[in-house]
Amino acid sequence: MQKIFAANWKMYKTRSQASQSAQELAKGLGQMPAGQEVVVFAPFTAISCAADAFKGHAGLTVGGQNCYPAEEGAFTGETSPAMLRDAGAAWVLTGHSERRHIMGEDDALVARKTIFALEHGLNVLLCIGETLEQREAGKLNAVLERQLAAVFAAMPASLGGAALVGKLAVGYEPVWAIGTGKVAGPKEVLDAHAVTRALLGKLVGETASRLPILYGGSVKPNNAAGLMALDNVDGLLVGGASLEAQSFLQIIGA
Ligand code: PEP
Secondary structure (H helix, E strand, O other): EEEEEEEEEOOOOOOOHHHHHHHHHHHOOOOOOOOEEEEOOOHHHHHHHHHHHOOOOEEEEEEEEEOOOOOOOOOOOOHHHHHHHHOOOEEEOOOHHHHHOOOOOOOOHHHHHHHHHHHHHOOEEEEEEEOOOHHHOOOOOHHHHHHHHHHHOOOOOOOOOHHHHHHHHHEOOOOHHHHOOOOHHHHHHHHHHHHHHHHHHHHHHHHHHHOOOOEEOOOOOOHHHHOOOOOOEEEEOOOHHOHHHHHHHHHHHO
């Protein structure tokens, strides 16, 4: 299974700060071994800076944090998949909890973005996850199922199944663990990743075993190894602790 270490820089870093961080990562990582990939989800303005710093480094790639599901048009403030690719991005995040909960994106829009981005040559890290209220109400499985089903129900046959391998990864991010310092415990992560794998199995059959599932939510250098050792954890999505290159390097090294 492909292993992915993803950094979400959120709305941080000017172009020069992004160049400096990406150069530090490139220096620290060199070339990634086959089957491992590091993806930095940079703010739009800094994508090209990070991509320049990663040139010539196998397995180091850049992604956008959002895109709009149209080729071009009167969509003020939005960015198309082709524009992201032109800036040097190979990936895009969809369904991040900050977009679902702060920007009000619903499952249908997340599905449209995911499918459009895949159709237009980007790899997608699709984020799913429950709020604390949903977890406490016993709705974890139902929420993950609803979020995944919305995407796969709308997926054209040409994109689905084995065609998704190497192009789609899923990020399980409990909303209550993002940016709060409250990492999910091993049992919570194991259970949620097993549920996610089983749901993917229902939706895409045996291809499910080949789609990486990343954990995200307060990952730090001191908990990364323990998380990566858990079944069905194929990578990590790191926000706050990825902003300092040295701390993200420690997480990858763990
Ligand atoms: C994220 O932004 O996806 C994230 C997991 O953030 P943090 O690591 O800061 O919790």
